[in-house]
Amino acid sequence: MRIERWLEAERGQLFLWIPVMLGAGIVAWFALPDAARWGAVILGGLAIAVAALAVGRSGRAARAMAWAGLLVALGCALVWWRAERVAAPVLARPAVVQVTGTVKRIEPMPARQLVRLRIATDAGSGLPGLVRVNLAVKDMPEGLTPGAQVRARARLMPPAPPAVPGAYDFERVAWFDGLGATGRGFAPVEIPGAGAAR
Structure with missing residues:
Protein backbone atom coordinates (compact mmCIF):
# COMPACT_ATOMS: atom_id res chain seq x y z
CA MET A 1 0.00 0.00 0.00
CA ALA A 87 -10.96 32.15 34.80
CA ALA A 88 -11.65 35.08 37.09
CA PRO A 89 -14.89 36.81 38.08
CA VAL A 90 -16.10 39.38 35.56
CA LEU A 91 -18.24 42.41 36.32
CA ALA A 92 -21.83 41.65 35.34
CA ARG A 93 -22.84 45.11 34.08
CA PRO A 94 -21.54 48.70 33.98
CA ALA A 95 -21.56 50.44 37.36
CA VAL A 96 -20.13 53.42 39.22
CA VAL A 97 -18.34 51.97 42.24
CA GLN A 98 -15.76 52.69 44.93
CA VAL A 99 -12.54 50.87 43.97
CA THR A 100 -10.14 50.07 46.79
CA GLY A 101 -7.09 47.90 46.43
CA THR A 102 -3.40 47.62 45.67
CA VAL A 103 -1.84 49.12 42.55
CA LYS A 104 -0.13 46.34 40.60
CA ARG A 105 0.99 48.27 37.54
CA ILE A 106 1.08 51.87 36.32
CA GLU A 107 1.15 52.46 32.56
CA PRO A 108 1.55 56.08 31.37
CA MET A 109 -0.33 56.86 28.16
CA PRO A 110 0.95 60.35 27.28
CA ALA A 111 -0.69 60.53 23.85
CA ARG A 112 -4.11 60.26 25.49
CA GLN A 113 -3.25 62.27 28.63
CA LEU A 114 -4.07 59.19 30.71
CA VAL A 115 -2.45 56.90 33.23
CA ARG A 116 -3.65 53.28 33.30
CA LEU A 117 -3.70 51.52 36.68
CA ARG A 118 -4.08 47.79 37.26
CA ILE A 119 -5.57 47.36 40.70
CA ALA A 120 -5.92 44.16 42.72
CA THR A 121 -9.14 44.92 44.56
CA ASP A 122 -9.68 44.25 48.24
CA ALA A 123 -11.44 41.01 49.14
CA GLY A 124 -15.08 41.54 50.04
CA SER A 125 -15.44 44.60 47.80
CA GLY A 126 -17.84 42.78 45.49
CA LEU A 127 -15.60 43.60 42.53
CA PRO A 128 -13.52 41.26 40.35
CA GLY A 129 -10.06 40.57 41.76
CA LEU A 130 -8.24 42.62 39.10
CA VAL A 131 -9.54 45.78 37.44
CA ARG A 132 -8.03 48.30 35.04
CA VAL A 133 -8.77 51.97 35.66
CA ASN A 134 -7.77 54.90 33.44
CA LEU A 135 -7.07 58.20 35.21
CA ALA A 136 -6.56 61.61 33.67
CA VAL A 137 -2.96 62.74 34.19
CA LYS A 138 -4.20 65.78 36.16
CA ASP A 139 -6.07 63.46 38.58
CA MET A 140 -2.99 61.31 39.29
CA PRO A 141 -1.93 61.94 42.92
CA GLU A 142 1.68 62.51 43.91
CA GLY A 143 3.38 59.45 45.34
CA LEU A 144 1.22 56.83 43.63
CA THR A 145 3.54 53.89 42.91
CA PRO A 146 3.11 50.14 42.39
CA GLY A 147 2.27 48.49 45.71
CA ALA A 148 0.38 51.53 47.02
CA GLN A 149 -3.11 51.22 48.46
CA VAL A 150 -5.56 53.31 46.45
CA ARG A 151 -9.18 54.39 46.81
CA ALA A 152 -11.20 56.10 44.08
CA ARG A 153 -14.61 56.18 42.45
CA ALA A 154 -14.72 54.73 38.96
CA ARG A 155 -17.17 53.83 36.25
CA LEU A 156 -16.41 50.20 35.45
CA MET A 157 -17.71 47.90 32.75
CA PRO A 158 -17.10 44.30 31.71
CA PRO A 159 -14.31 43.77 29.14
CA ALA A 160 -15.68 44.60 25.71
CA PRO A 161 -16.30 41.86 23.11
CA PRO A 162 -15.16 42.41 19.50
CA ALA A 163 -17.01 45.22 17.70
CA VAL A 164 -17.39 43.10 14.56
CA PRO A 165 -16.66 39.42 13.86
CA GLY A 166 -12.94 38.87 13.44
CA ALA A 167 -11.95 42.15 15.14
CA TYR A 168 -9.62 42.42 18.13
CA ASP A 169 -11.17 40.45 20.98
CA PHE A 170 -10.32 42.32 24.19
CA GLU A 171 -12.82 40.18 26.12
CA ARG A 172 -10.76 37.05 25.38
CA VAL A 173 -7.44 38.80 26.16
CA ALA A 174 -8.87 40.05 29.48
CA TRP A 175 -10.12 36.55 30.31
CA PHE A 176 -6.63 35.07 30.01
CA ASP A 177 -5.13 38.06 31.84
CA GLY A 178 -7.52 37.66 34.81
CA LEU A 179 -8.94 41.15 34.21
CA GLY A 180 -12.55 41.41 35.36
CA ALA A 181 -13.46 45.03 34.58
CA THR A 182 -12.16 48.19 32.95
CA GLY A 183 -13.18 51.80 33.27
CA ARG A 184 -12.48 55.44 34.09
CA GLY A 185 -11.52 56.76 37.52
CA PHE A 186 -12.56 60.12 38.96
CA ALA A 187 -10.78 62.55 41.25
CA PRO A 188 -10.10 62.63 44.11
CA VAL A 189 -7.86 59.57 44.27
CA GLU A 190 -6.76 58.71 47.80
CA ILE A 191 -3.63 56.80 48.83
CA PRO A 192 -4.30 55.21 52.25
CA GLY A 193 -1.03 53.21 52.11
CA ALA A 194 2.23 54.03 50.34
CA GLY A 195 3.87 51.71 47.83
CA ALA A 196 7.47 51.15 46.78
CA ALA A 197 9.70 54.17 46.32
CA ARG A 198 10.36 55.15 42.72
Missing part, protein backbone atom coordinates in the same frame (compact mmCIF):
# COMPACT_ATOMS: atom_id res chain seq x y z
CA ARG A 2 1.39 3.36 -1.06
CA ILE A 3 0.55 5.23 2.19
CA GLU A 4 2.19 2.52 4.30
CA ARG A 5 5.34 2.66 2.16
CA TRP A 6 5.47 6.44 2.37
CA LEU A 7 4.97 6.38 6.17
CA GLU A 8 7.68 3.74 6.50
CA ALA A 9 10.09 5.88 4.46
CA GLU A 10 9.22 8.97 6.55
CA ARG A 11 9.13 7.24 9.94
CA GLY A 12 12.01 9.35 11.27
CA GLN A 13 10.11 12.55 10.46
CA LEU A 14 6.65 11.65 11.79
CA PHE A 15 7.31 13.12 15.25
CA LEU A 16 7.35 16.58 13.60
CA TRP A 17 3.57 16.26 13.25
CA ILE A 18 3.08 16.23 17.05
CA PRO A 19 3.01 20.06 17.46
CA VAL A 20 0.89 20.38 14.32
CA MET A 21 -1.80 18.06 15.70
CA LEU A 22 -1.69 19.67 19.17
CA GLY A 23 -1.95 23.06 17.45
CA ALA A 24 -4.96 21.90 15.43
CA GLY A 25 -6.78 21.08 18.67
CA ILE A 26 -5.86 24.47 20.15
CA VAL A 27 -7.00 26.30 17.00
CA ALA A 28 -10.29 24.39 17.11
CA TRP A 29 -10.89 25.64 20.68
CA PHE A 30 -10.31 29.26 19.63
CA ALA A 31 -12.35 28.94 16.44
CA LEU A 32 -15.40 27.23 17.94
CA PRO A 33 -17.83 29.24 20.05
CA ASP A 34 -18.91 27.04 22.96
CA ALA A 35 -18.26 24.08 25.24
CA ALA A 36 -20.52 21.71 23.29
CA ARG A 37 -18.39 22.06 20.17
CA TRP A 38 -15.12 21.84 22.13
CA GLY A 39 -16.40 18.60 23.65
CA ALA A 40 -17.29 17.38 20.16
CA VAL A 41 -13.71 18.03 18.98
CA ILE A 42 -12.30 16.08 21.93
CA LEU A 43 -14.73 13.18 21.50
CA GLY A 44 -14.22 13.20 17.72
CA GLY A 45 -10.45 13.00 18.12
CA LEU A 46 -10.76 10.14 20.59
CA ALA A 47 -13.24 8.35 18.31
CA ILE A 48 -10.83 8.65 15.36
CA ALA A 49 -8.03 7.25 17.52
CA VAL A 50 -10.09 4.27 18.68
CA ALA A 51 -11.47 3.57 15.18
CA ALA A 52 -7.99 3.72 13.63
CA LEU A 53 -6.64 1.24 16.15
CA ALA A 54 -9.64 -1.06 15.74
CA VAL A 55 -9.46 -1.11 11.93
CA GLY A 56 -5.73 -1.42 11.33
CA ARG A 57 -3.93 -2.85 14.32
CA SER A 58 -0.67 -3.63 12.56
CA GLY A 59 -0.29 -0.81 10.02
CA ARG A 60 1.71 2.39 10.49
CA ALA A 61 -1.12 4.44 8.92
CA ALA A 62 -3.56 3.29 11.60
CA ARG A 63 -1.11 4.19 14.36
CA ALA A 64 -0.46 7.58 12.75
CA MET A 65 -4.22 8.30 12.58
CA ALA A 66 -4.66 7.15 16.17
CA TRP A 67 -1.90 9.50 17.36
CA ALA A 68 -3.30 12.36 15.26
CA GLY A 69 -6.79 11.99 16.75
CA LEU A 70 -5.40 11.67 20.25
CA LEU A 71 -3.16 14.75 19.88
CA VAL A 72 -5.97 16.93 18.46
CA ALA A 73 -8.18 15.92 21.40
CA LEU A 74 -5.33 16.62 23.81
CA GLY A 75 -4.62 20.07 22.31
CA CYS A 76 -8.26 21.12 22.64
CA ALA A 77 -8.50 19.72 26.18
CA LEU A 78 -5.29 21.45 27.29
CA VAL A 79 -6.35 24.92 26.15
CA TRP A 80 -9.84 24.42 27.61
CA TRP A 81 -8.31 23.39 30.95
CA ARG A 82 -6.01 26.43 30.86
CA ALA A 83 -8.92 28.77 30.14
CA GLU A 84 -10.90 27.38 33.07
CA ARG A 85 -7.86 27.54 35.33
CA VAL A 86 -7.27 31.25 34.73
